[in-house]
Amino acid sequence: MAETDNYKKTGDPNNYFPVNKSYIKRKKIYNRIAYGFAALAFILGAFPVFHIIYSAFIIGYKYLNWHFISTLPTGFPIGAKGGILNAIVGDLYLVVIASCLAVPLGIGSGLYLSLFGKQRANSIIRLLNELMIGIPSVVWGIMGFYIFSTNAGLGFHFGFSALAGGLTLGFIMTPIVTLLTEQAVHRIPASYIEGALALGATKWQATKSVIVKAAMGGIFTAILLGVLNIIGQTAPLLFTNYYNTGTPTGITGPGGAVGDIAMLIFIYIHEPSRILHYKAEAAVVVLLFFVFTLDIGMRLISWLTVKIFEMF
Amino acid sequence: MTDINKNNIDNITENNKDEIKIEVKNLNFSYGDYHLLKDINLFFKKNSVCTILGPSGCGKSSFLRTLNRMNDYTEGSKLTGEVLLDGKNIYSKSVDVVELRRNVGMVFQSPNPFPKTIFENVAFGLKIHGIKNKQFIVERVEKCLKYAGLFDEVKDKLHKNAFSLSGGQQQRLCIARAIATNPSVLLMDEPTAYLDPAATATILDLIADFKKFYTIIIVSHNIQQAGRISDYSGFFLDGELIEFSKSGDFFTRPKDKRTENFITNRF
Numbered sequence: 001m002a003e004t005d006n007y008k009k010t011g012d013p014n015n016y017f018p019v020n021k022s023y024i025k026r027k028k029i030y031n032r033i034a035y036g037f038a039a040l041a042f043i044l045g046a047f048p049v050f051h052i053i054y055s056a057f058i059i060g061y062k063y064l065n066w067h068f069i070s071t072l073p074t075g076f077p078i079g080a081k082g083g084i085l086n087a088i089v090g091d092l093y094l095v096v097i098a099s100c101l102a103v104p105l106g107i108g109s110g111l112y113l114s115l116f117g118k119q120r121a122n123s124i125i126r127l128l129n130e131l132m133i134g135i136p137s138v139v140w141g142i143m144g145f146y147i148f149s150t151n152a153g154l155g156f157h158f159g160f161s162a163l164a165g166g167l168t169l170g171f172i173m174t175p176i177v178t179l180l181t182e183q184a185v186h187r188i189p190a191s192y193i194e195g196a197l198a199l200g201a202t203k204w205q206a207t208k209s210v211i212v213k214a215a216m217g218g219i220f221t222a223i224l225l226g227v228l229n230i231i232g233q234t235a236p237l238l239f240t241n242y243y244n245t246g247t248p249t250g251i252t253g254p255g256g257a258v259g260d261i262a263m264l265i266f267i268y269i270h271e272p273s274r275i276l277h278y279k280a281e282a283a284v285v286v287l288l289f290f291v292f293t294l295d296i297g298m299r300l301i302s303w304l305t306v307k308i309f310e311m312f
Numbered sequence: 313m314t315d316i317n318k319n320n321i322d323n324i325t326e327n328n329k330d331e332i333k334i335e336v337k338n339l340n341f342s343y344g345d346y347h348l349l350k351d352i353n354l355f356f357k358k359n360s361v362c363t364i365l366g367p368s369g370c371g372k373s374s375f376l377r378t379l380n381r382m383n384d385y386t387e388g389s390k391l392t393g394e395v396l397l398d399g400k401n402i403y404s405k406s407v408d409v410v411e412l413r414r415n416v417g418m419v420f421q422s423p424n425p426f427p428k429t430i431f432e433n434v435a436f437g438l439k440i441h442g443i444k445n446k447q448f449i450v451e452r453v454e455k456c457l458k459y460a461g462l463f464d465e466v467k468d469k470l471h472k473n474a475f476s477l478s479g480g481q482q483q484r485l486c487i488a489r490a491i492a493t494n495p496s497v498l499l500m501d502e503p504t505a506y507l508d509p510a511a512t513a514t515i516l517d518l519i520a521d522f523k524k525f526y527t528i529i530i531v532s533h534n535i536q537q538a539g540r541i542s543d544y545s546g547f548f549l550d551g552e553l554i555e556f557s558k559s560g561d562f563f564t565r566p567k568d569k570r571t572e573n574f575i576t577n578r579f
């Protein structure tokens with residue numbers, strides 16, 4: 001083979017380079033096979049996503065209009081007429097309330113873990129954190145019920161409400177934000193913090209003016225993934241908020257419950273009404289659209305923040 | 313004071329001890345059970361350049377970091393002995409670590425500018441010490457960039473990100489950042505390790521020039537460099553200070569066989 005001859009001609013003519021032709025042939029085949037497997041895995045992984053989008057769109061398309069997202073549900077069974085405004089507004093309430101709890105708590109503990117804590121204590125906290133992520137959301141729901149919603153015994157007696165539901169979702173979101181914030185800070189080169197400390201910065205100064213800024217992109221991703229996770233939750237809401245077909249009059253007590261797109265899908269699918277099934281699919285498209293916009297929006301904000309922070 | 317220090321090569325006594333910037337006394341340092349630095353004793357004279365030499369892993373960086381207490385953050389590290397800066401033990405309880413680090417600047421092995429603008433990198437050391445006067449900050453930043461020989465190259469892009477600079481420029485930016493707090497000591501840990509020969513030469517010239525303001529302690533693996541710029545040279549091996557002497561003697565008449573082996577490249 002021509003290749004083998006080339007090997008012989010190069011370099012020191014006395015230093016023969018033994019060429020294993022069959023191995024070279026095989027390694028190229030292995031490379032193709034690995035490539036094929038990776039591509040197959042990607043297609044299998046991506047298929048459900050495209051299938052969900054496609055089928056939801058095909059089934060729900062006739063309800064996808066401005067009216068659908070700008071009016072409250074009416075008719076009988078409720079939702080047969082009108083749109084899903086209650087659920088969109090409700091999600092806004094829930095995400096804001098959950099974030100009020102989870103963003104400061106999660107970022108705070110993430111920073112603490114990566115910068116201040118001692119190794120032994122940290123590994124325990126990290127383990128607890130991972131355990132919390134593994135707790136089924138229905139268990140969080142039951143816990144949320146006893147802490148926030150029940151009107152008997154101890155607890156806050158918020159009733160089935162946005163506050164009870166939002167805080168419960170906040171508990172689910174916190175360990176996610178914590179874990180991802182810690183990882184984001186972990187990716188920052190140690191030399192940044194050393195550079196700041198060596199100039200006489202305190203750990204807090206180094207954290208707030210160098211580390212947080214450098215990790216900003218990752219921290220935004222942490223918040224984003226936390227929010228995306230809770231937007232899809234239904235089980236915790238079953239016990240703490242349930243569902244409201246109208247607009248809330250407050251965030252606690254009677255009238256404090258809100259709608260929620262995931263709950264709406266869950267409820268509509270269980271109704272023996274074809275129209276509601278179609279509307280549930282349309283709501284899936286709306287939910288996916290919000291997830292998409294949120295993702296793009298957060299990336300944009302994160303990019304802008306990084307750009308702006310570079311100047312200070 | 314003088315008897316315990318076998319490296320008292322300048323005959324420092326009670327009478328002339330104000331020529332001394334830093335005195336290291338019986339310094340021992342361990343990472344957990346790993347006893348790294350063993351009984352280090354030496355003086356650093358004011359406005360001198362001293363090079364610390366030694367094979368990699370012998371404890372040069374660790375030693376340097378005991379001089380501004382950067383090892384405080386290494387979990388499980390233990391230190392005994394004293395480091396006297398202007399006669400005061402930096403490990404005594406009353407010492408303010410923030411003020412210590414303002415006074416003892418540090419430049420790291422690989423350039424580590426912050427992900428900020430060139431201007432903000434230099435201004436950082438001023439702001440964290442509570443300086444708010446804009447005029448003062450602008451003037452100081454400009455002055456330090458000039459000292460670091462960088463001003464002409466960056467004066468039109470002070471508000472660009474520091475990462476847009478070349479490696480050599482970034483390192484000079486880090487030097488400007490370190491001198492912005494007006495320290496009296498500069499610690500440099502292989503500051504030219506990742507730079508090309510031209511950038512290295514620029515920084516070595518700077519160091520030679522800086523002697524009039526600062527006491528400079530520089531870790532190096534490059535014997536030629538050490539000989540060129542330093543007044544004193546110390547040789548570390550396995551955490552021990554094998555030899556410490558004036559650079560002239562160090563390179564021409566080493567007292568210890570191991571030093572001789574090292575400077576003739578037998579490590």
Ligand SMILES: Nc1ncnc2c1ncn2[C@@H]1O[C@H](COP(=O)(O)OP(=O)(O)O)[C@@H](O)[C@H]1O
Nearest residue numbers: 343348366367368369370371372373374375386
């Ligand atoms: N944080 C640390 N924890 C434990 N051992 C360390 C740590 N830093 C350095 N060492 C060890 O101390 C020895 C000296 O390291 P260092 O001071 O960096 O040497 P040098 O700068 O001379 O190459 C090495 O064996 C290294 O593995």
Ligand SMILES: [Mg+2]
Nearest residue numbers: 372373374501
């Ligand atoms: Mg080193």
